[in-house]
Amino acid sequence: MxxxxxxxxxxxxxxxxxxxxxxxxxxxxxxxxxxxxxxxxxxxxxxxxxxxxxxxxxxxxGSKSELLTSIYRELLAEQTRQLAEIAAGDGPVRERLHAAALDVVEHTAEHLAELTVWARSAHLLDDEHAEATRRERRRYHDLFRDLVREAQVAGVVRADVSATVVTHTFLSALGNVHTWFHPDGPLTFTEVGHQLVGLFVDGVRAPAESAPAGDPARG
Amino acid sequence: MxxxxxxxxxxxxxxxxxxxxxxxxxxxxxxxxxxxxxxxxxxxxxxxxxxxxxxxxxxxxGSKSELLTSIYRELLAEQTRQLAEIAAGDGPVRERLHAAALDVVEHTAEHLAELTVWARSAHLLDDEHAEATRRERRRYHDLFRDLVREAQVAGVVRADVSATVVTHTFLSALGNVHTWFHPDGPLTFTEVGHQLVGLFVDGVRAPAESAPAGDPARG
Amino acid sequence: MxxxxxxxxxxxxxxxxxxxxxxxxxxxxxxxxxxxxxxxxxxxxxxxxxxxxxxxxxxxxGSKSELLTSIYRELLAEQTRQLAEIAAGDGPVRERLHAAALDVVEHTAEHLAELTVWARSAHLLDDEHAEATRRERRRYHDLFRDLVREAQVAGVVRADVSATVVTHTFLSALGNVHTWFHPDGPLTFTEVGHQLVGLFVDGVRAPAESAPAGDPARG
Amino acid sequence: MxxxxxxxxxxxxxxxxxxxxxxxxxxxxxxxxxxxxxxxxxxxxxxxxxxxxxxxxxxxxGSKSELLTSIYRELLAEQTRQLAEIAAGDGPVRERLHAAALDVVEHTAEHLAELTVWARSAHLLDDEHAEATRRERRRYHDLFRDLVREAQVAGVVRADVSATVVTHTFLSALGNVHTWFHPDGPLTFTEVGHQLVGLFVDGVRAPAESAPAGDPARG
DNA sequence: AATGAATGAGAATTCATTCAT
DNA sequence: TATGAATGAATTCTCATTCAT
CATH class of the missing domain: 1.10.10.60 (Homeodomain-like)
Structure with a gap:
């Protein structure tokens, strides 16, 4: 003074x-x-x-992990916002589900690097940070799963596999594209993403063969 | 033992x-x-x-990373041996592919923990170790992809998606079950794995709907 | 407000x-x-x-140490004021000394926490703050010691132990009650304080035994 | 060894x-x-x-505090050993108590520096280290207190003040000599220590005055 | 085939303090 | 009479690895 x-x-x-x-x-x-x-x-x-x-x-x-968490949470929040918007749309569920799937692909493509980091390092976080993120991540997952369920009810998606498994499979197949996708390969990420959605929807089976009874693949 | x-x-x-x-x-x-x-x-x-x-x-x-690498290489070697054996079998390709898929599921189930570690930490390895493992990992991948290709040629698997994408998708969907599978959930790992193979083969589309022309889900 | x-x-x-x-x-x-x-x-x-x-x-x-110093100096000033007043009273020295002792006890009881802090942290202070406080602390000590001396001259307190040692002993015995006093023990702080003054005055020797010549405890 | x-x-x-x-x-x-x-x-x-x-x-x-703790515990162990030996001697309790008091003085004199450090810093230790030391410190205290009790029973020490208070007072008066003792003062530490034991035993009261009934100091 | 004390570089984090506003 | 973002130096501690024995 x-x-x-x-x-x-x-x-x-x-x-x-x-x-x-x-x-x-x-x-x-x-x-x-x-x-x-x-x-x-x-x-x-x-x-x-x-x-x-x-x-x-x-x-x-507050810490290095809080920094990592912050980055991821912003990403997650944005993606959740988009998904919520798509899910709340008024088109037929099949279209909304498809749009949601493509949106995941786009978003993943745009933030491949950050998401890769997250996938590899999330397990290092202390409980405090892990917990908060888990809740938000779960919210995102539930949003997607509810859409799948709606599609199952509408008869658009097969009902013999749980919506949870469907959701996880799709999300984690996409969430790990980073382990094999090379930007200088023959396909762009978005192309790969669309192929992936295609696979997800129709499966790998050749159309001709489609779903004969007693298929061994049904185990 | x-x-x-x-x-x-x-x-x-x-x-x-x-x-x-x-x-x-x-x-x-x-x-x-x-x-x-x-x-x-x-x-x-x-x-x-x-x-x-x-x-x-x-x-x-020689080092901590060599220890990690050793653990993974043993796992990989075993899995590659099994896959090679299955692929070289003399049944129809559809059956061999299916057996291979189930084998991945079983093996993943048995070694979930180790594989999780690998998925998270491989990127930390020094070049020397990374390189050696990458080669072996690639060999495994190629083996599987070749089987997919054979199935595409035989008309058993759709040919409009690259065998590489198919392989990666399946393998990485499985490789990341650890991020969401909980042993005390309603399904055993093997059950989940079989549902996953089912999804992979037939897709999520409800059978009734199967492949109508101009499906919006086809993008 | x-x-x-x-x-x-x-x-x-x-x-x-x-x-x-x-x-x-x-x-x-x-x-x-x-x-x-x-x-x-x-x-x-x-x-x-x-x-x-x-x-x-x-x-x-101005600094963290100044904050600590401020807290302590306020306490010290108050206590010094009280002691000066007691010492300057006109009763017999024995009574004034006793009143002073009890006053220390009361004051210590009231500000146990702050005094504890001071005892532990004074040595951390930079010279500037330490010096100022030391002077004030010394003034307090001297006031008490002079009272003891007066009592020695009056034949009320034994003269074979230096007034300085007497003062320090009493003050530091009190100043460290915090290391062992537990508020939920059988005695209140004030009770302990009075026992302490009693000990200080009469010693631990059992009255019957009082001061025989050639006591081995005198060694 | x-x-x-x-x-x-x-x-x-x-x-x-x-x-x-x-x-x-x-x-x-x-x-x-x-x-x-x-x-x-x-x-x-x-x-x-x-x-x-x-x-x-x-x-x-394992840590800086463990280092501090180690140093103190060695000191404490040594002192406890000595005290136990003295207490277990077969002379009259008065002599043993006196010897114990002088031993504390000697030991304190020898390790003034370390004990000062401990007095100031013990409160900073994490619970783990604090706990272990507290137990050992308590053992030492109890040994001394038991000797005081024995002396009380034998009628050598006044019984109207609890042995615990007596013990704490003596030990903490000594334990804090570091706050005021200056090596270049007129008395050696050992001289001061002996005066202190004298005070402790006989009190500050001038012998002539000894314990008249209705003493105001008895309050 | 193994010991375990010692290395040394670097890690994350804390903290009293400053200063433009 | 405050604010609070920013400083920068120091702090404790970790850790993979080495090497004489």
Missing amino acids: TVATEPAVTPERRRAPRGSARQSIVAAATELFARRGYEATSVQEIVAAAEVTKGALYHWF | TVATEPAVTPERRRAPRGSARQSIVAAATELFARRGYEATSVQEIVAAAEVTKGALYHWF | TVATEPAVTPERRRAPRGSARQSIVAAATELFARRGYEATSVQEIVAAAEVTKGALYHWF | TVATEPAVTPERRRAPRGSARQSIVAAATELFARRGYEATSVQEIVAAAEVTKGALYHWF
Whole structure:
């Protein structure tokens, strides 16, 4: 109070525009996590890339895992919003389900890197963070499963396999495209995604053969 | 124990003689990696659980990653052997493909924990180990894909989706059952696995509806 | 806010006006320092508990140590005031000394928590703060010692032990009651305090035995 | 004792003689903790002073607090051993009690620095370490208290003050000599200690005055 | 075939404090 | 009379690995 450290006029700002640190951190972390993996990326590297200090990072995020969680939750929230919108549409359920499936494909394509990181590192999180995310993830899953159920009731989707299994299968087949998809392969991610939806809907069986009784594949 | 890993003629023992430290290490590591993850398990914890010393571990394994790799390669080798045998059988391709699919399910069920570890941690390995495993993994994949191709040629599997995509989809759907399967749920793993094969073969579409022209689900 | 802390006529405000942040800070810090220790309490925790911001704390106190020092100096000032008053009384020295001793007991009982903090953390302070407090503390000590000396001269207190040792012993025995006193034990703090004064005055020797010549305990 | 840390012939030592790291660490830590305080001493400083690496320190001690605890427990064990021996002697209880008191004084004098550290920092320890030490500390206290009780029963020590209070008072008066004793003052520590035992035994009252009825100090 | 003390580099995190507003 | 984002240096601790024995 007795010390007037700074005159009224401040000639120039020291660093970046105020309040932008958080964004830089998220951007840098997303990029680094995606490229090198969560565990292999040190907090030091993140702050260096974001051009902020460690203190700033810990001002915004309580821990490295909270940072990871934050990134994922934003993604998840966006995707959930989209799915909820599609599911609440008023077209026939078959169309809504199909649109939902394609939406998952699109979203996965757009955020392949982040989702890959998540898939590999979620198990490292402490319970606190894991729990919150699990609830949100579950909400997303339930939304999709309810759509599948609606389709089963409407006779559009086979009812001899539980909606839960159908949902998990589809979502995890997509959620792991990162393990084998190569951007420089013959197909774009979206093409692959559409083939995948096709497989999911019709199965691998050649059309000619379609569903004869006593099929051994029915086990 | 029930598996005779030892062919009649073995010129020299491959590795560990009578009940040695090596086995304890592998057992302990498998269990810990599965329970806590590879990165979260320290070498110290492994040797404590295996009741051996660090020196012993480094006597048998050059590094922590070599230990992880060893565990996975043994699994992979066994699975590849079985698949090769099935693929080389002389029944109709449809049956061989189906048997192969069920075999993947069974094997996955038996080694869920180890496979989970692998799925999460493979990306952490140094190039040297990664490369060797990738080659073997690729061999397994190719074996399966060739079977799919054979089935496509025979008109048993639809040919409008690449055999590679079909293979990856099936394998990764199965490879990620660990993310959602709960042993105390209503279905056993094997039941889930069979439903999964069913889905894979016939798709989710309700039979009645089967493949009408101009289906919107066909995009 | 509901409390009118403001007497009608106050020439100038000493410090905090109406229910200000300063009081919340002192209250919160006292409580936290007492419960968790000075070093283990972060400035962040203090401001959270006081429901003010860091800036506010640093507005009122130059540093964390100044905050600690402030708390202690207020206590010390109060106690010194009381002691000075008692010492300056006009009763016989024996009575004044006894009253002083009981006053220490009462005051210690009332401020056990804060005094504990001080005893544990004073050594951490930077020289500047340490010095100021040391002088005041010394003044308090000297006041008590002078009373003891007066009592020695008057033949009320034994003269074969230095007044300084007597003073320190008594004050430090009391100053460390916190290490062993439990509020839920059989005695109240005040009862313990009185026993302590009794011990201090008469010693532990059984009265019957009192002071025979050549007592081995005198060694 | 059973371990001969020093092999007869060692061609050349890389650094210090094998296995000596632990001792260097304890020595360095004791010295630094005593001089600068526990919290103010960093692990870095300890290893620098001990000429070992951080890893070595953490090989021998699980944490900084474990190191502190170890130092104190050794001290406590030694003191307890001595006290037990004295208490179990076969002289009259008055003599044994007196010997015990002097032993505390001697031991405190010898280890003033370490005990000071402990007094100031014990409250920082995590529960695990605190608990173990508390039990041992309690054992020491009980040993002393039992001796006091025995003396009370024998009529050597006044019985109107609980043995527990007597014990605590004496032990904590001594345990806090560090707060006021200056080595360059007029008295040696041992002299002060003996005066203290004298005070403890006979009280501050001048002999002539001894215990008249209705003494106000008895309140 | 194994020991286990020691390494050394680097990890995440904390924290009192500052300062533009 | 505050605010709170940002600092930056220090802190404790971890861990895979080595190596003399």
